[in-house]
Amino acid sequence: MVTWKEYLASILQKILDSYSVLQSLNDKPGDLAIIEKELLKINGFFNVLVTKLDSENYDSKNLETLKSKLNYYLESYYFEKEIQTMTPLYSEDTNRIKNIRLKILESLQDKKLITNIETIIEDL
Numbered sequence: 300m301v302t303w304k305e306y307l308a309s310i311l312q313k314i315l316d317s318y319s320v321l322q323s324l325n326d327k328p329g330d331l332a333i334i335e336k337e338l339l340k341i342n343g344f345f346n347v348l349v350t351k352l353d354s355e356n357y358d359s360k361n362l363e364t365l366k367s368k369l370n371y372y373l374e375s376y377y378f379e380k381e382i383q384t385m386t387p388l389y390s391e392d393t394n395r396i397k398n399i400r401l402k403i404l405e406s407l408q409d410k411k412l413i414t415n416i417e418t419i420i421e422d423l
Contacts, residue, residue: 307351308423310344311416317341318413321404326397331390334400335382341407342379345369361419368412376406 301309317337324330352366382399389395407413 304423307348308420310348311420311423314341314344314416315413315420317344318404318407321400321407324400326393326400328391328393328396330396330400331382331386334396334403335379335386338378338382338403342373345373349373359419359422361415361422365415365419368410368415371410372406372412375409378403378406 317340320337321334324333349366349369352362352369378399385395385399
């Protein structure tokens, strides 16, 4: 049976893995599909965490802070529509691909969200 901490750590690690994929892209034609896939994974995991942190009893200030940052991210950033609009028009334009990828990475660094996730994984 998986414990709550193991479950939480695995979800947080999957978020960091997707973040790492986004960081390592070289902004080539075709990368827009990868960006969209990884972003959907990240948003899905964020939604799962927000739901689980609502239903679980947790006694960590870090988890409260994380939940607040996740809610802020989900309410403030929405790149899916922009990516869907870009795909047929600019999927070969490396400058636009780079721009959207950097904006997504910047949004994940807003309020030190990724740093907070890394800290929580270390503490678990």
